[in-house]
Structures are given as C-alpha cells and as structure tokens.
Amino acid sequence: MATKKKNAFYAQSGGVTAVINASACGVIQTARANKDKIGKVYAGLNGIIGALTEDLIDTSKESAAAIAAYKLKSLEANRREYERLIEVFKAHDIGYFFYNGGGDSADTCYKVSQLSEAMGYPIQAIHVPKTVDNDLPITDCCPGFGSVAKYVAVSALEASFDVRSMAKTSTKVFVLEVMGRHAGWIAAAGGLIEDHGIPVVVLFPEIEFDEAKFLARVDALVKKHGYVTVVVSEGCHYPDGKFLAEQGTKDAFGHAQLGGAAPVVANMVKKAHGYKFHWAVADYLQRAARHVASKTDVKQAYELGAAAVKLALKGHNAVMPTVDRISDKPYKYRIGMAQLSKVANVEKFMPRDFITADGFGITEKCKRYLLPLIQGEDYPKYAGGVPVYQTLKNVPVPKKLAGFELK
Amino acid sequence: MATKKKNAFYAQSGGVTAVINASACGVIQTARANKDKIGKVYAGLNGIIGALTEDLIDTSKESAAAIAAYKLKSLEANRREYERLIEVFKAHDIGYFFYNGGGDSADTCYKVSQLSEAMGYPIQAIHVPKTVDNDLPITDCCPGFGSVAKYVAVSALEASFDVRSMAKTSTKVFVLEVMGRHAGWIAAAGGLIEDHGIPVVVLFPEIEFDEAKFLARVDALVKKHGYVTVVVSEGCHYPDGKFLAEQGTKDAFGHAQLGGAAPVVANMVKKAHGYKFHWAVADYLQRAARHVASKTDVKQAYELGAAAVKLALKGHNAVMPTVDRISDKPYKYRIGMAQLSKVANVEKFMPRDFITADGFGITEKCKRYLLPLIQGEDYPKYAGGVPVYQTLKNVPVPKKLAGFELK
Numbered sequence: 175m176a177t178k179k180k181n182a183f184y185a186q187s188g189g190v191t192a193v194i195n196a197s198a199c200g201v202i203q204t205a206r207a208n209k210d211k212i213g214k215v216y217a218g219l220n221g222i223i224g225a226l227t228e229d230l231i232d233t234s235k236e237s238a239a240a241i242a243a244y245k246l247k248s249l250e251a252n253r254r255e256y257e258r259l260i261e262v263f264k265a266h267d268i269g270y271f272f273y274n275g276g277g278d279s280a281d282t283c284y285k286v287s288q289l290s291e292a293m294g295y296p297i298q299a300i301h302v303p304k305t306v307d308n309d310l311p312i313t314d315c316c317p318g319f320g321s322v323a324k325y326v327a328v329s330a331l332e333a334s335f336d337v338r339s340m341a342k343t344s345t346k347v348f349v350l351e352v353m354g355r356h357a358g359w360i361a362a363a364g365g366l367i368e369d370h371g372i373p374v375v376v377l378f379p380e381i382e383f384d385e386a387k388f389l390a391r392v393d394a395l396v397k398k399h400g401y402v403t404v405v406v407s408e409g410c411h412y413p414d415g416k417f418l419a420e421q422g423t424k425d426a427f428g429h430a431q432l433g434g435a436a437p438v439v440a441n442m443v444k445k446a447h448g449y450k451f452h453w454a455v456a457d458y459l460q461r462a463a464r465h466v467a468s469k470t471d472v473k474q475a476y477e478l479g480a481a482a483v484k485l486a487l488k489g490h491n492a493v494m495p496t497v498d499r500i501s502d503k504p505y506k507y508r509i510g511m512a513q514l515s516k517v518a519n520v521e522k523f524m525p526r527d528f529i530t531a532d533g534f535g536i537t538e539k540c541k542r543y544l545l546p547l548i549q550g551e552d553y554p555k556y557a558g559g560v561p562v563y564q565t566l567k568n569v570p571v572p573k574k575l576a577g578f579e580l581k
Numbered sequence: 582m583a584t585k586k587k588n589a590f591y592a593q594s595g596g597v598t599a600v601i602n603a604s605a606c607g608v609i610q611t612a613r614a615n616k617d618k619i620g621k622v623y624a625g626l627n628g629i630i631g632a633l634t635e636d637l638i639d640t641s642k643e644s645a646a647a648i649a650a651y652k653l654k655s656l657e658a659n660r661r662e663y664e665r666l667i668e669v670f671k672a673h674d675i676g677y678f679f680y681n682g683g684g685d686s687a688d689t690c691y692k693v694s695q696l697s698e699a700m701g702y703p704i705q706a707i708h709v710p711k712t713v714d715n716d717l718p719i720t721d722c723c724p725g726f727g728s729v730a731k732y733v734a735v736s737a738l739e740a741s742f743d744v745r746s747m748a749k750t751s752t753k754v755f756v757l758e759v760m761g762r763h764a765g766w767i768a769a770a771g772g773l774i775e776d777h778g779i780p781v782v783v784l785f786p787e788i789e790f791d792e793a794k795f796l797a798r799v800d801a802l803v804k805k806h807g808y809v810t811v812v813v814s815e816g817c818h819y820p821d822g823k824f825l826a827e828q829g830t831k832d833a834f835g836h837a838q839l840g841g842a843a844p845v846v847a848n849m850v851k852k853a854h855g856y857k858f859h860w861a862v863a864d865y866l867q868r869a870a871r872h873v874a875s876k877t878d879v880k881q882a883y884e885l886g887a888a889a890v891k892l893a894l895k896g897h898n899a900v901m902p903t904v905d906r907i908s909d910k911p912y913k914y915r916i917g918m919a920q921l922s923k924v925a926n927v928e929k930f931m932p933r934d935f936i937t938a939d940g941f942g943i944t945e946k947c948k949r950y951l952l953p954l955i956q957g958e959d960y961p962k963y964a965g966g967v968p969v970y971q972t973l974k975n976v977p978v979p980k981k982l983a984g985f986e987l988k
Contacts, residue, residue, distance in 0.1 A: 190743040220749045327967050332869035335970060336597040342627045348865060370967065434844065436862075455843075457861035458755060462739035466872055468966070548966035559875070559955035560734050560777065563742060 180269025181213040182486075184233070185221045187275030187282070190458070191306050191318025192325075192467040193475035194274065195564070200479020201272050201302065202233050211487055212270060216571060222273075222282070225262050226255060226578055230571035256289050258578050264295045265574040270486045271297050274479070276305035276316070280494060281518035287492040300482040301494040301514055304475070306461045308359035311520040312512040313496035317478055318461065320471030320547035323363035325463040326352050326405070327548055329456065330364045334372040334403045337452070341401035347392065347443050348403045349453040351436035353460060354379060355409040358524045360460070363544060364405025365536035373399040374535070377439070379409030380524050381533040383418060389446045391534055396449060404443075406435045465561050469550025470505070481509045505546035587676025588620040589893075591640070592628045594682030594689070596713065597865070598725025599732075599874040600882035601681065602971070604709050607886020608679050609640050618894055619677060623978060629680075629689070632669050633662060633985055637978035663696050665985050671702045672981040677893045678704050681886070683712035683723070687901060688925035694899040707889040708901040708921055711882070713868045715766035718927040719919040720903035724885055725868065727878030727954035730770035732870040733759050733812070734955055736863065737771045741779040741810045744859070748808035754799065754850050755810045756860040758843035760867060761786060762816040765931045767867070770951060771812025772943035780806040781942070784846070786816030787931050788940040790825060796853045798941055803856060811850075813842045872968050876957025877912070888916045912953035 184201050186194060198217075205212045217231040218224025224231065263271065273283040280301045287299035303310050308319035330350055337348045354360040358378030365376045373395040377383065395402040411417045418435040436453040444451055474497055481495035494517050498510035528540035536544070554561035591608050593601060605624075612619045624638040625631025631638065670678065680690040687708045694706035710717050715726035737757055744755045761767040765785030772783045780802040784790065802809040818824045825842040843860040851858055881904055888902035901924050905917035935947035943951070961968035 190746055223750070324966055328872050329866045329870070331967050331970075332871060333865040336865045336869040339597055343630065345865075350866075366967070369965075371972075434862075437841065452864050453862070454864035454866050455841075455860070455862045456866065457859050458740040458743045458752075459736045459757075459861050459863065459866075462743040463736070464739060465735050545966060550966075551960070551963055553958070553960065556958055558776075559731055559952060559957075560738050560773070563738075565778075 179211060179213045181267050182215045182270035182272060182483075183218065183225060183230075183263060183268045184215055184272040185218045185225065185274065186304070187221055187273060187279035188304075189306065190462050191304055191475075192321035192462065192464045193317050193472045194304055196472050196475035197274050197302050197304055197317055197479035200476040200481075201274075201483055204480040204483035208483065208487055212483070213267070216266060216268065219568065219570075222259070223580065225259050226580060228262050228265075228573045228575055228578070230262075230266060232569045232571050256285060257293070259286060260290050260293050260295055260297065262575060263290070263297055266571065269297060271299040272302055272482050272486070273299065274302040274304045276303075276307065277310060277517075277519055277521060280310065280514055284492055284514035284518045287514070296491075298486045298489070298491045299514070300486050300490065301517065302479055302482045303494055303496070306360065307354055307357055309357040309521045309523070311517055311522045313494070314499040314507065315474070315497050315547055317471060317475035319359060320468035320474070321463065321466070322353070322360055322460050323544060324468040324471070324548035325460045325466050326350075326360055326363040326456070327366045328466055329460075330374070330403060330405055331367045331370055331372065333454065334367055334374070337401045337403065338372070344450060345452045346396050346401045346449040347440065347451040348401070349436045349440045349451065350403065350405050351408055351434050351453070351455045352405060353457075354407040356521055356523070358407050358409070358529075361405050361407035362524060362528065362536050362540055363548070364403075366541060366544060366548075367403065368535065369541065373402045375402060375404045376535055377404065377406040377410040377418075377435075378524060378529060378533070379407050379411065380526075381529060382413040383410055384533075385442065387532075388534070389443065391532070392443055393447050396447070404439055406439050408435055410435055464554055464563070467552050468548050469552040470547055472552045477509055485511060502542040502546060505549070586618060586620050588674050589622045589677035589679060589890075590625065590632060590637075590670060590673075590675045591622055591679040592625045592632065592681065593711070594628055594680060594686035595711075597869050598711055598713050598882075599728035599869065599871045600724050600879045601711055603879050603882035604681050604711055604724055604886035607883040607888075608681075608709065608890055611887040611890035615890065615894055619890070620674070623673060623675065626975065626977075629666070630987065632666050633987060635669050635672075635980045635982050635985070637669075637673060639976045639978050663692060664700070666693060667697050667700050667702055667704070669982060670697070670704055673978065676704060678706040679709055679889050679893070680706065681709040681711045683710075683714065684717060684924075684926055684928060687717065687921055691899055691921035691925045694921070703898075705893045705896070705898045706921070707893050707897065708924065709886055709889045710901055710903070713767065714761055714764055716764040716928045716930070718924055718929045720901070721906040721914065722881070722904050722954055724878060724882035726766060727875035727881070728870065728873070729760070729767055729867050730951060731875040731878070731955035732867045732873050733757075733767055733770040733863070734773045735873055736867075737781070737810060737812055738774045738777055738779065740861065741774055741781070744808045744810065745779070751857060752859045753803050753808045753856040754847065754858040755808070756843045756847045756850075756858060757810065757812050758815055758841050758860070758862045759812060760864075761814040763928055763930070765814050765816070765936075768812050768814035769931060769935065769943050769947055770955070771810075773948060773951060773955075774810065775942065776948065780809045782809060782811045783942055784811065784813040784817040784825075784842075785931060785936060785940070786814050786818065787933075788936060789820040790817055791940075792849065794939075795941070796850065798939070799850055800854050803854070811846060813846050815842055817842055871961055871970070874959050875955045876959040877954055879959045884916055892918060909949040909953060912956070
C-alpha cells in the first residue's frame with residue numbers, strides 16, 4: 175500500500191427505492207470533488223457480490239450507479255465471504271467502503287469495519303441509510319421512505335375520490351395493500367388522506383388484528399360516509415403472529431396459495447357486510463415510483479450520500495450519517511452521525527402515540543412527522559411519454575485475484 | 582315551453598378516468614360561451630339517477646363537475662325510467678342531454694333521443710366518449726385511455742427496472758394486472774416497455790390463454806435476460822371462457838375466493854419453474870391516476886366535451902364527437918362525428934395485427950397507434966404533498982315534480 179490516496183467501494187443492498195440513485199450520486203460526486211484524497215469509486219456488479227467475485231465497476235466512467243443486492247449474514251457463518259471482501263479491497267487499494275441499505279447492510283458494514291481492523295487492513299466503513307420501510311434507528315427518517323409515503327398518499331387519495339364518486343351505486347370499500355412487513359410507516363402514510371375528507375382505516379403490523387373490531391369500524395364508516403378506504407400493511411397479523419395474507423387459501427390443486435392481505439381483507443368485509451369492494455396491491459410499483467418522488471426525499475438521499483463521503487474524509491469509521499429533525503413546521507433538519515454499533519440490527523417501529531387509541535388511524539403527532547417528508551415534487555425527464563432513467567455503462571475493472579466461488 | 586333557449590343536462594356514466602372532469606369542463610365552458618342559445622347546464626347527483634329523482638345540480642355555481650354512475654339498460658326493461666327522465670327534462674326545460682361514458686351510456690343516450698321524439702318532447706342527445714377501456718367504435722381513441730396507458734407504461738417500466746436491478750439474487754418474474762375485461766387496450770400499453778429494453782409478456786383478453794406456451798415463453802425470457810415482466814389483463818381467459826382470476830381458489834372456510842389474475846399467473850410460473858416472483862394489482866389506482874395523466878388525453882377530453890356542445894348547437898342529435906386520426910408521426914387528428922346508432926353497444930377490440938403472431942406482445946403498428954396517446958405530462962397542482970382536486974359545491978335545483986321511487 176504505497177499510495178496514501180485510497181480508492182472507495184460503493185454498493186447498494188436490499189430493495190429499490192425511488193431515490194436510491196440520488197444517494198449514489200451524492201457519494202460519487204462528493205468523492206470526485208475530493209480527488210486529492212479519494213481515488214476511484216468502484217461499485218460492485220450485483221452489489222456486494224461484485225466485491226466477492228471481484229467484478230468491480232469503475233464509476234469514473236459513469237454519471238450514476240444502480241447496483242443490486244446480496245446479504246452477508248453473521249460474521250461467524252460468512253467469515254469466508256467477509257475475508258474475501260477485505261482481500262479484494264486490499265488488492266484494489268480500497269480504503270473506503272460506502273454501503274447503502276437498511277438494517278442488514280448496516281450490520282454488514284459494521285462487521286467489515288471490525289474484521290478489516292482485525293485483519294490488519296483497516297477500512298473506513300460508512301453506512302448510507304436507505305429503506306422504504308423507514309425502520310432504521312437514530313435517523314429521523316430514511317431515504318426512500320418519503321417517496322413511497324408520497325406515492326401511497328397520492329394513490330390512496332386518487333382511488334378514494336374514485337370510490338366516493340360512485341359509492342351510491344357501486345364499490346363501497348376499497349382496500350390498498352402496501353409494503354412494511356414489520357413496521358407500519360408506509361401504511362401510516364395512507365392515514366394522511368383523512369385530512370382530505372376521506373374515511374380511512376389503517377391496519378398496522380404494530381397492532382394485532384382484531385377482526386370483529388375492524389369489521390365494526392368499516393361498517394360504521396360506510397354507514398356514515400357511504401364508503402371507506404382501507405390501507406393494509408402486508409405485515410398486518412393476528413395475535414398469534416399469522417399474517418392476514420396467510421389465510422390458508424388453497425388453489426384448485428389444493429396447494430397453499432400465496433395471496434395478498436388486500437383480497438383477504440376485502441373478502442372478509444364482503445362476507446360480513448355484503449359491501450361491494452375493489453382492492454389493489456401496489457407491490458413494487460410503490461417503491462419504484464420515481465415519477466412521483468418526494469423532492470424532500472430526493473434531496474436528503476443526495477445529502478446523506480455526500481455526508482457519508484465527508485464523514486470518511488474526516489476520519490470516521492463504522493458510522494452512518496443521519497437526518498436529525500430540528501422542527502416540524504417549518505421543517506428543519508441537520509445532518510448528524512450515528513455509530514453503526516447502535517444502528518445494526520435495530521428496527522424502529524411506529525411509536526404507539528403515532529397510532530390512534532383504536533389502532534385504526536394516525537395521530538396528529540404522526541401527521542406532523544410524516545407531512546414534511548412527502549413535500550415537493552421532483553419530476554424525472556420524460557421522453558416518448560415515459561420517464562427517462564439513466565442506464566449504466568458498467569465498465570469493468572481488471573481482476574487481480576484468483577476466482578472465488580459463491581455458495 | 583315558451584322559451585327558445587333550452588337548458589342542458591350533463592351526466593357521467595360508469596367508471597372514473599383521470600381526465601373525466603376535463604370533458605365536463607369542455608361541456609360547461611362551451612355551453613357558457615353560448616349563453617344566447619343554451620341556458621343552464623344541470624348535472625345529475627349520482628349521474629343519471631339524479632335526473633330520475635330530480636336531484637339536479639346547478640353547474641352555474643360550479644367550475645367543474647364529477648358525478649357518478651347509473652345504467653339504464655334496455656328501453657323495454659326500463660321504459661318507466663326513460664319516461665321519467667324525459668318528464669324531468671321537460672319540467673326543467675332541458676333540451677340538450679350530454680352523456681359522458683362508454684358503450685352502455687352511448688346506448689342510453691341514443692334511446693333518450695329516440696324516445697323523446699316519440700313522446701313529443703324532442704331532446705338533442707349527444708354522447709361524449711369516455712372509457713379507460715378504449716373500446717368505443719369509430720373514434721380513434723377514448724378520453725381516459727391515454728392516461729391509463731401512460732400509467733401502465735410508466736409503472737411497468739419503473740417496476741421492471743426494480744426487478745432487473747435485483748434479478749440475480751431476488752425476484753425474477755414480476756406480474757402486473759391491469760384492467761380491461763373484454764378488450765386488451767390497457768394491457769397493450771404494458772407492451773410499450775419492450776422498446777426500453779424490458780423483456781415483457783402481455784396477456785390479452787383477445788388471445789385464449791395457453792398455459793404451456795406462456796410458461797415456455799416466460800422461461801425463455803428469464804433464461805435470456807435474467808428476469809421478465811408479465812402484464813396480464815383482468816380479462817385474460819382460457820379457451821372455455823373461464824377467467825384466469827377464477828382458478829377455483831378457496832379460502833380456509835371453503836368459500837370460493839375472488840382473487841386477481843396476477844397472483845394466479847405468478848404462482849403458475851413459480852410452480853412450473855421455481856422462479857421467485859412479485860405481483861401487483863393496480864385496480865383503481867390506474868384509472869384514477871390524475872397525477873400521471875397524459876397531456877394528449879387531457880386535451881382531447883376537453884376538446885370532445887366542447888365539441889359535443891358545438892354539435893348540439895349545430896342541431897345534431899344522437900351523435901358522438903370522435904377523434905379522427907390523420908397521422909401517427911407527427912401526431913395529427915381532427916374532431917369528427919359518429920352516429921350513435923353505429924356506436925351503441927359495439928365493442929372495439931384490439932385488431933389481430935396489433936398483437937404479435939405468438940400472442941404475447943404488441944406489433945410496431947400497435948406501438949405507432951399507442952405512442953401519441955401517452956405523450957406529454959399534465960401535472961395537477963400540489964398542496965401539502967398531494968394533488969389538489971376540486972371539490973364541488975353541488976348546489977341543488979328546486980324540484981318541480983312528485984317523487985320517483987328508484988327500483
């Protein structure tokens with residue numbers, strides 16, 4: 175290691191968000207602005223797998239990056255992979271590891287930092303927060319969440335106006351299923367439409383599902399307003415932990431069928447009250463919806479990517495830049511820093527006081543939290559009627575090590 | 582009927598579209614610009630029901646209208662309703678009937694014209710085309726379709742990039758279910774993403790579903806590209822007419838479950854090839870998605886509303902303004918006119934030469950047809966992070982007749 179100027183490795187982990195490339199852009203642009211200290215920024219083909227197989231991409235040939243996922247589990251079970259990672263970093267003179275993801279990748283990032291130290295090739299490992307689930311601790315919010323929250327609020331509002339306009343003679347119950355296996359942040363965004371006059375019931379993973387209470391609430395709202403919108407989290411479950419989506423439905427051949435929570439909820443209401451229903455499952459549409467991204471979210475995603483590089487340049491290791499909220503209205507925040515030891519494998523759930531006493535809605539406190547995050551529109555460029563999204567050149571970096579077999 | 586200046590009645594029928602209020606606006610503004618010939622424009626509360634119950638809304642107090650649905654079936658079965666309609670029109674000095682909807686409402690409109698003539702109170706009945714299904718004959722396209730086509734193309738593209746980025750280690754098959762019970766126009770819009778490098782299979786209602794051929798096609802595309810996106814129409818069915826969505830799935834209690842086509846298709850692929858899948862059902866989200874409306878569609882919706890009033894002023898009856906395409910590129914069209922006798926109850930399906938020989942994609946000819954319709958963005962205003970949609974005052978018109986019992 176004769177050079178003082180080290181290269182950097184950047185990878186993304188886990189699912190896509192609408193603003194994931196804004197963070198990559200923040201990392202790469204900030205690194206480029208500090209060429210005296212950081213050499214090249216390498217990205218891994220297929221995320222961290224690329225570091226294992228030494229399939230590095232030279233981002234100096236790119237304007238942005240969009241790379242995917244691979245999880246390294248525990249250090250014990252994956253020691254071979256962790257060691258390989260550090261060998262590849264060493265071979266390519268990589269001294270900075272920027273890992274963009276959620277809780278699992280924060281953990282990986284933390285372990286890379288620890289092990290590299292132990293292996294005598296210390297790497298500054300910085301985690302860049304990113305998860306639509308918004309479940310990382312310490313940071314006020316996570317890039318990707320504001321945009322999916324905006325998508326859910328906009329979509330639920332539009333569909334609710336649709337239902338309202340025809341409720342007298344047609345559909346009275348509309349059910350929208352959203353992501354969030356453990357935390358109800360995304361479902362909470364559906365609760366925002368209440369302030370636009372829509373009767374809405376939100377089903378959170380944090381609240382054990384009570385069928386009788388739910389059916390009574392739906393019935394009361396339909397009787398009062400003529401219709402109701404239900405926003406159900408995919409993680410909504412019964413007291414025994416069984417997900418609503420696992421209702422023991424079987425196909426014609428008797429095989430258990432993987433269905434969504436939305437059709438289960440809709441059919442439940444139909445059976446109890448006879449109301450005509452429609453249901454939608456947004457699935458990937460919600461997290462990939464760059465066309466309706468939150469401007470606030472795009473801005474923060476970039477800022478956190480840039481902040482990660484600045485933290486590295488200041489000599490920090492095993493840390494994550496955070497959004498620290500100063501005030502709700504006007505919305506003010508600063509970029510802070512958290513120790514990865516306190517981030518790794520900690521999930522942040524909806525606080526109980528963000529959910530109404532009956533468990534079916536969001537409180538004013540929750541609305542004050544959510545509203546700033548969905549503010550502003552940041553439209554992509556369009557060509558031919560659809561958004562233009564950058565495609566990479568993926569220029570490979572010549573390999574220096576022997577091959578590595580992925581298990 | 583001493584006055585020469587008659588009032589007009591406007592109603593919307595059937596489902597919501599992203600641009601439905603642009604047509605209402607076209608009708609009302611054009612009527613207002615011709616105050617010497619057309620008096621007030623009344624709208625019906627809950628669509629044509631409002632004309633039966635005499636719940637008329639005075640749109641002179643409004644800037645736009647968003648009213649819902651009620652279908653009048655055959656003249657024979659509904660003679661009582663048709664006659665009541667004409668009595669209400671007579672009582673309120675209504676000489677113009679503008680009905681905004683799809684095939685069924687074109688038929689109603691036509692019958693109102695015929696019966697009013699027979700009853701000695703002739704009404705000029707003009708149909709304003711509107712259907713996301715795009716299945717009206719004669720007109721080149723229908724307001725509402727361009728926007729849902731844009732929504733489907735944008736959403737399928739975004740979700741496909743999501744899948745592509747993670748296909749090596751995660752989801753390989755993404756299934757998006759779209760509307761279109763009989764005609765595959767909406768599904769066809771999903772085929773547009775092929776030109777953006779996405780391997781896509783489209784399942785149309787016009788093509789009988791062949792499971793073995795479909796599974797082979799999906800497998801070939803996954804083997805070649807690493808992933809595939811499937812866009813399935815809700816109307817996709819087997820040769821015997823059974824919808825894919827009716828797979829005989831039963832819930833834990835043995836009740837037939839109403840599921841979507843998307844989970845059925847996704848599970849079918851999983852069972853045959855073992856590929857990890859995700860699926861989405863857009864349902865109302867697609868047709869209500871004003872936030873990503875096509876500018877071309879918004880423009881045509883307005884123009885057809887305005888044209889309907891102009892046709893009435895020229896003395897036409899039992900007609901519908903149409904979009905007559907002159908050229909694909911540059912896209913040129915003129916507003917034409919069709920006789921309702923030729924529109925009523927005729928469904929326009931995808932021509933066979935719009936679908937590829939193998940039945941799983943769209944042809945260049947189809948792309949040339951679709952592309953102009955999704956061009957241009959027409960963003961709504963936003964406040965608080967979500968679009969601002971106009972809410973009506975719904976100022977009622979005093980009743981003049983005895984009550985009428987809806988059956």
